[in-house]
Amino acid sequence: MLDTEALVDIRRTLHRIPEGGFAEFETQRTLLSIIASLPQSHLTVRTWETGILVRVTGTGVAPRRCIGYRTDIDGLPVQEETGLPYASQHPGWMHACGHDVHMTIAIGVLSHFAHHPPADDLLFVFQPAEEGPGGALPMLQSEAFNAWRPDQMLALHVAPEYPVGTIATRPGLLFANTSELFIDLVGRGGHAAYPHRTRDMVVAAAHLITQLQTVVARNVDPLDSAVVTIGKLTGGTKQNIIAERARLEGTIRTLSQPAMAAVKARVEALVRGIEAGFDCQADIDYGANYLQVWNDETLTRRFMAFVQSAGTAELVECGPAMTGEDFGYFLGEIPGFMFWLGVDTPYGLHHGQMSPNEAAIDVAVRTVVAYIASQCGEGAATNG
Ligand SMILES: CC(=O)N[C@@H](CCC[C@H](N)C(=O)O)C(=O)O
Numbered sequence: 001m002l003d004t005e006a007l008v009d010i011r012r013t014l015h016r017i018p019e020g021g022f023a024e025f026e027t028q029r030t031l032l033s034i035i036a037s038l039p040q041s042h043l044t045v046r047t048w049e050t051g052i053l054v055r056v057t058g059t060g061v062a063p064r065r066c067i068g069y070r071t072d073i074d075g076l077p078v079q080e081e082t083g084l085p086y087a088s089q090h091p092g093w094m095h096a097c098g099h100d101v102h103m104t105i106a107i108g109v110l111s112h113f114a115h116h117p118p119a120d121d122l123l124f125v126f127q128p129a130e131e132g133p134g135g136a137l138p139m140l141q142s143e144a145f146n147a148w149r150p151d152q153m154l155a156l157h158v159a160p161e162y163p164v165g166t167i168a169t170r171p172g173l174l175f176a177n178t179s180e181l182f183i184d185l186v187g188r189g190g191h192a193a194y195p196h197r198t199r200d201m202v203v204a205a206a207h208l209i210t211q212l213q214t215v216v217a218r219n220v221d222p223l224d225s226a227v228v229t230i231g232k233l234t235g236g237t238k239q240n241i242i243a244e245r246a247r248l249e250g251t252i253r254t255l256s257q258p259a260m261a262a263v264k265a266r267v268e269a270l271v272r273g274i275e276a277g278f279d280c281q282a283d284i285d286y287g288a289n290y291l292q293v294w295n296d297e298t299l300t301r302r303f304m305a306f307v308q309s310a311g312t313a314e315l316v317e318c319g320p321a322m323t324g325e326d327f328g329y330f331l332g333e334i335p336g337f338m339f340w341l342g343v344d345t346p347y348g349l350h351h352g353q354m355s356p357n358e359a360a361i362d363v364a365v366r367t368v369v370a371y372i373a374s375q376c377g378e379g380a381a382t383n384g
Pocket residue numbers: 097130131132157178179180250251252288290322323324325326349
């Protein structure tokens with residue numbers, strides 16, 4: 001069975017090779033070779049795009065259920081600044097959202113059950129493209145997934161703000177609805193000294209960004225919550241050329257679908273206002289939209305009670321967060337839950353210095369293994 005040291009090595013190997021959504025080729029190859037090193041008698045492995053599905057066939061004469069455990073596998077376009085000896089070898093890319101840790105924990109749990117298959121069936125889901133454009137929805141709709149569709153699913157996400165040894169979750173809404181937001185502005189470029197002959201899209205973009213800040217401040221009920229963030233702004237070509245084009249890239253977060261529709265309506269109205277006011281053309285593209293992560297009440301309460309009694313971690317009942325997760329699509333159809341895993345690092349998710357404490361891997365593997373075993377029944381140990 002893979003011990004803690006081996007899992008830390010795996011995490012570091014995966015950390016070195018972050019890749020974008022649906023481009024996780026090296027990651028997939030690495031995971032497949034690790035999975036191939038496990039006892040195979042109860043495993044069936046299948047790939048889907050750059051993802052992997054591994055079914056563990058239970059030892060029961062008639063397995064009662066199939067529990068699915070999902071990890072995401074993609075990295076982010078973030079330049080790593082940790083200075084770690086096992087830092088990313090892919091310039092401009094980093095596992096800055098902890099998916100290397102997620103994958104390692106999935107491998108640790110899979111390793112246990114490959115050696116000790118439970119009575120019921122398990123499905124391990126290595127899902128691409130969580131950060132975008134979203135791998136969960138197409139995977140959920142795929143023939144490969146549906147051939148092995150589990151009855152319940154669980155997943156975790158690293159939480160920099162909690163100490164190692166903490167598990168935080170809640171029944172109901174855990175993560176927000178999200179929508180990406182891309183706005184292209186097209187005006188007329190020209191010489192910096194002749195602004196009256198142009199339609200300057202840098203100035204239009206500046207006005208639009210400021211106006212977008214009023215959506216949450218002035219259009220959303222203060223007792224509700226929403227986020228409109230512009231994370232990337234591009235425009236222009238040179239300091240003395242008036243920009244013909246500008247592009248805003250961002251994300252919208254809300255706690256309900258009606259709130260998402262209302263925020264989008266306000267964004268659209270503001271964009272149309274900029275179009276009229278700056279005599280330009282504006283296009284809005286909402287990119288990928290993720291469904292909220294909604295934790296099943298019964299299963300989450302059962303898991304929370306389990307964590308409290310198992311003593312493998314400290315349980316915190318947390319509030320909802322404005323993070324997004326396409327695991328929400330799985331939970332939209334299959335009952336289950338997601339939880340936060342404390343990794344205790346001062347830098348938050350998506351930061352170039354985010355460096356999870358690897359001691360959390362062991363906490364998660366022990367907790368998830370014990371929880372799944374408690375739900376699926378112990379099977380006979382295999383060799384290997
Ligand atoms: C946990 C986490 O950080 N998830 C991402 C999900 C990205 C959703 C999508 N690409 C978007 O930006 O709206 C997050 O940013 O919350």
